[in-house]
Amino acid sequence: MTDATIAKPSGLGAGVRAVSDAVLPVVAVVAAIIGLWYLACIPMNIHTALTDAERAGAVVTPAGAAERRDMGGIGLALANTEIVPDVFSQERPRLPAPHQVGMELWKTTGEMVLTGRGFSKRSLLYHAWVTLSSTVLGFLIGTVAGVGLAIGIVHSRVMNMAVMPWAIASQTIPILAVAPMIIVVLNSVGVTGILPKALISAYLSFFPVAVGMVKGLRSPGAMQLDLLATYNASQAETFWKLRMPSSMPYFFTSMKIGMAAALVGAIVGEMPTGAVRGLGARLLAGSYYGQTVQIWSALFAAAILAAVLVGLIGLIQRAVLKKMGMAS
Amino acid sequence: MNWNWLIGAGTALVAISYVNLQVANSDGRDQPISRLFVPTVFGIGLLLFWEGIVQGMGVPGVILPAPSAIWAAFTASTDILWLDFVQTFVKGALSGYIIGAAAAFLVALVADASDFLRRGLLPVGNFMAALPIVGIAPILVMWFGFDWQSKAAVVVVMVFFPILVNTVEGLRATDRMQRDLMQTYAASYWQSLFKLRLPAAMPFIFNGLKIATTLALIGAIVAEFFGSPIRGMGFRISTEVGRLALDMVWAEILVAAIAGSAFYGIVALIERRVTFWHPSQRRGR
Incomplete structure (x- = not known):
């Protein structure tokens, strides 16, 4: 420092x-x-x-x-x-030794691409794509809903008093435990494919984003709010010209947390229901058949995916904040 | 369709909205009692609405059981739920939490003594804290067997990195003036650690401990999906989902929710005791 x-x-x-x-x-x-x-x-x-x-x-x-x-x-x-x-x-x-995991990772990604089977069912790229698609879909749903709730909470006193304590309390609850139930129930109602997994991801990323955004939208000080009041700014103008821009650092930080949570949700959503596709299914299959090298390579694939996703948000954050003159 | 239930559900929703609007816009809205009242009414209203919809639309219990059915399952099987709670929470989550927190604390003390180590461990720890660590559950279940030891091991790894990162940050939280003051007192390393830097680090450490409470419960429950003896919350959830006994699943989730928020609450209470001097603990404003 x-x-x-x-x-x-x-x-x-x-x-x-x-x-x-x-x-x-x-x-x-x-x-x-x-x-x-x-x-x-x-x-x-x-x-x-x-x-x-x-x-x-x-x-x-x-x-x-x-x-x-x-x-x-x-x-x-x-x-x-x-x-x-x-x-x-x-x-x-x-x-397994590190080089064994590395070789397995290369064998199931790069080598398969070189031989033109990059998207076969034995390729980790394919499984990572399955997990990635439901992670990103769930993350988008969760982020939009979270930001929406935060806007409601900031602008409505009733919602703030009634919903905010629950939103905070819900973060202390192991929500992930409901994952198997959501998958089975949605399957039995006829909703299949990536949507059930995406909903788990959405649910997990929803609360961190909502809580972070409430903090961010409230971050302008009384002085700044008073200034806009003296300009006779409407609530919408205050929102677009003051609250929204000053919430951006909070927005990106909570998106990083939400993205990590969404990935965990997607992986866990693939585990308990006998899914056959996705990184979570690879972990589960590996543990059933004692294929430890496969488990470790799936684990590292998940770690790389998390690093890339969070890193991507970090890059966007840097670009946006720089453009807004708030570079950290 | 049972219209009485549906009308009841609608009335409940309108009634809570009305009551909460009245309280939130009244003069007494900043009283502690209304801060408690509004969310409680909101929660009760949601439960009534849920009950009304499920009863009125005749939603089958295998899709969404009514709160009354969940409560019935909860009270009817307290003995099973208690066994599961002991297996998952006390044996798995709590022992893993304590071991993981102690290990993270010791590593943080070592890392803090060397600038080089700290600059190396902090980015790695931050990186690890963002990874989907629950994924190691199948590996640890393979290594440590099906009983609670493997669950505790998962919890240890899950809580380790958030606590480590926060403790390392916290041990740096003193400023130069304060450290210089200790120096002028000729305080030894341990004296300045115990009298200055550890107390100053406490808000950070408790932040890590609070984050870790939820992670501990998640780790213990998810690890049971990969194999466990015939008790435990994760085991019960996955088997009862297979039997479509969703009222029991929800009862188990209720236990998890109570345990999770109680665990968090207790850690927060201890924090209030330990860091009573910190500005964030001041009552009123």
């Missing part, structure tokens, strides 16, 4: 220093996490690796899977150092 406010040094050296200040620690932390992950693979996978090696004819101490069951993973790894490399290349490891 203090360094940034003091006159900025210019030139290439400063740029390099800024990058190394911001990027280097993050890279170090990420590298440490990946390193820990590789280390964790050893005790997690050593039991099955030893069993496989024993079946293949290798000499393992102590012999017999039953003997080893209650032994610690680290002790086993130290006693059988020559088997340790095997833990990183199992087909169904308890904890």
Whole structure:
């Protein structure tokens, strides 16, 4: 904070220093996490690796899977150092190594695109698209409804008094628990496809957007409101010329929260109902068949999707706020 | 169609709107009693409207049960609901919440001691806090088995990052003057931590703890969708949905709602006790 406010040094050296200040620690932390992950693979996978090696004819101490069951993973790894490399290349490891997840991600996305099957049902791109479409649809519904409610709350005293406490209280309730019910009920009424999932996403993103927007629309100070009153501005004019512009930072912040919530809603909406498409269905299928590499790759696909969506809103935020002269 | 119920529903809606309009535009609208009265009336009116529509239109119970049916299911099966509550909330969510919060707090203390570590952990933690972490539920259920341990593990991971990020932010919340003052007192690291920086960080820490209450319950419930012993709120919801016994599902959701808001309320109460000095806790204006 203090360094940034003091006159900025210019030139290439400063740029390099800024990058190394911001990027280097993050890279170090990420590298440490990946390193820990590789280390964790050893005790997690050593039991099955030893069993496989024993079946293949290798000499393992102590012999017999039953003997080893209650032994610690680290002790086993130290006693059988020559088997340790095997833990990183199992087909169904308890904890797949980072490179295995990366390869699976590439195999189910980039490689399939290169061979022209980018949208086959085995492609993660296809599943990500299914999840993305219901996320975005739900997010749009939720955002529009949330902004609408916020406008109502700001302009109507009754709505503020009656609805606002419920809107805040609803954020303490684990709404996600209703996801399976919404899917089943809407299916039984004949609503199928992406709409039920989108409604869960909409519901989850609705409240953060509504609460954030109420805050944003109320952010103009009494001075500014008084000024518009002295101009004899109507309520609509006050809204368009003062409240709406000053709510923009809040709007984008709550949209980021809403988008993350919408993605969680879509994924969870795909889980409990035996859905066959979408990232949530991939997670569920992977857990049914013990395909751990598939679970992890679906998880990373979901993480990348979340990062891209939230990052996209961040980019729009930066562009819009800059244009409005409110660049943060 | 039962017109009596439908007319009743319409009347309820008009009546609450009228009463609330009167109270909200009266002189006593800023009294604490009307601040409580208006939302309560609104909630009751909505329930009456729901009941009237369901009864009047003859909506089948497999689509939307009436509030009275939900309440009947709730009171008739308090023993099952209590078992589920203990399994999911006390064993899964609460133990995971405590472990996760303690772990996040300790990591935040370590990260705060090193500027390099803090600048690395903060963006990573912020990034992780925005990810759909519930997705790790199937993995952790595979690792820790079907019982509450796996649910607690999911909760630990879910609550970890919001609390970590908020605590790290909070430990930076003191300004230079205050830290300099501690320095002139020749305060040691621990003295300045306990007497200055931790108290100053409390509003941030509680913000993280409050966000994490909802996440804890969500994590514990969703993890049960992937396998659990034959009790637990998530288990009950998914099996009763399969049997189309929606009144029981709604009763379970009612339990989740009560547990979630009570949990949040208790944390907020503790916050009020601990951070009584903070401007946001001042009563009146």
